[in-house]
Amino acid sequence: NILRGDTVQVIDRKHPEYGKQGIVQTVDRKRDRVIVDGVNVAPKHQKPDPDRGLSGRTIMKERSIHYSNVNLVDPVTGLPTRVSRKTLDDGTKVRVAKKSGAIIPRPEILKERKRPKNIAVTESDTSNADDVWEVTYVPFDKIPKHDLRRVRY
Numbered sequence: 001n002i003l004r005g006d007t008v009q010v011i012d013r014k015h016p017e018y019g020k021q022g023i024v025q026t027v028d029r030k031r032d033r034v035i036v037d038g039v040n041v042a043p044k045h046q047k048p049d050p051d052r053g054l055s056g057r058t059i060m061k062e063r064s065i066h067y068s069n070v071n072l073v074d075p076v077t078g079l080p081t082r083v084s085r086k087t088l089d090d091g092t093k094v095r096v097a098k099k100s101g102a103i104i105p106r107p108e109i110l111k112e113r114k115r116p117k118n119i120a121v122t123e124s125d126t127s128n129a130d131d132v133w134e135v136t137y138v139p140f141d142k143i144p145k146h147d148l149r150r151v152r153y
Contacts (some may be wrong), residue, residue, distance in 0.1 A: 001083045001095060002027060002034055002067055004114070005107025009080040010039060012069035021073060025062065033064035040065050076100040 002008060002024060009021045022036040040063045048056035071080035074097040082098040095104040126132050 002070070002072065003107055003110060005109035007073040008036055008070040009073050010065065010069060011071045011080050015069055028064060032067050034067050034070060035062050035064050036070065037062065072104060074100050074102060075104060076102045
């Protein structure tokens, strides 16, 4: 239910960041964790790299938080809510907030790819549209018997 770009709130009362809201940067589905912008920030120590001329330093970085400790924010009330799924009359599946019944839209950031596709045209790409439909492979069992003498094994 939680997607990249959603606004979530920390609901775990024992968590030091309880009540904070932020936007989800990444979702780790294998470990059931999310990284939320501005939430669960901790110092990260970077080693020096003399080859590149970088000195050692400490940066503040968001750490992951288990998805069960966050809830989606209701777009109407601005409070955390549980989510149900519903199919509309036109057949589209939507997320619905349990508290207000409002539809939670998919984030706009999902329309653009996180890692863009490589669209460079190379020599191996087919440039002529007619060449795409040309048959260049004939399976062995489809070759006529009189042509089998010409086939190299």
